[in-house]
Amino acid sequence: MALRECKSGEIRMLYQYDVTLPLIYARDALNSLEKDHHMQMGLDQDIQFEVPVSGLWENSGLDVRQSPWQITISCGQDPDIDALPDHKFLFHISHLAAHSKNEARRLMEPVLFQSCRALSMMLHKSNANRHLFQPRVEPEYEAAKWKETPYPQKDDAAHAARIVVGASCELTIYGKLASADFKRYYQTRNAAWEYVFNEFYLALGQENFRSKFFHLFSVIEFIEREYAFLAGAEPLFEKEERQQVKKALKNILDNRQKQNRLETMVLQCIGRATDIGRDQKLVNILHGMNIRELHICDREVRIDNDLIGKLRKKRNTAFHGAEETEEKNGISDQEAVTCLMYICPEIIEFIAEHPPAG
16 A cells, blocks of 8 residues: 555555656747747757655655655757757656655755756856857746656666757757766755855846846855955055054044944954955956956957956946946946856856865
8 A cells, every 4th residue: 555654643645756847948049029049959868867865754744765766857859840959858757755746846846956957057058159048947837747656665776877968059059068067067066056056047047137147246246255365365454554543533523422433434444455456356266266268259358357347337336226328337238247157157167166165
């Protein structure tokens, strides 16, 4: 009998679910009204891997031991043009034990999220037109197909397969990736990597450029804080000089509350001041991560004070709700997002191997 006793003592039917659902992404160019430029990515071979389920049941009330989930991600052919890959992936999970479809969906959501995020990065890394296409892979739950059967006693194991990915953008252009790419982007490396990867993933897709920019620049602000040791900055004021300033501020104002506030503000300001500005510090951090230039289509863009200054100025004006123009900031929304679309994946790669201390 496919019955399991929950921790509450209630006897409930346990089912095994096999689920197939599309993983979709916007294949049209950004801001394309005619919808005549498309990007479709395919897989030369299916992706197959296992997900151990130990630990998944701690908060579910289940007392069950089961074989690993079997995951397959595939991509067929375009229904209209056989030479092109389909414009979606198919995600299939089997051997999923749960009491209901809702519980099964909740259990598999982390695997789906990590799979979509990994596929999005793989597509992005093989994309030579990041100024036009920024696809974000997402599950289409409404189109899911469910197979529900009583939970069996034994499951069969599956074997992992290697993958090769092909990319198409209007004309069909194929590139190949090693199977290790999916595993590297699927598996969490460290907490910092998880944070910046999530911000990058949220910036993909058909979001507006302002939303994209905020997600991407949060990655820049993260490394500015967590990798400050790469900035090469020294305090502008020595300890003795700060003491001289503190002494000079004494009894400037009659109002004691304002006097204390003045001292606090000034001393905090000079305590944070360094011998180089924010733009140069960010340049140094990126150079310390070996991110020195961007190859955007046929252009080489240097990581220097000019570029970083434009991005920082755009962030400041956008954050404070000031009116923005390309002439005012020196860079358009699309150009800023495009540059960050090249910078942020390199930051993610660096953090995977070099997590911040603490």
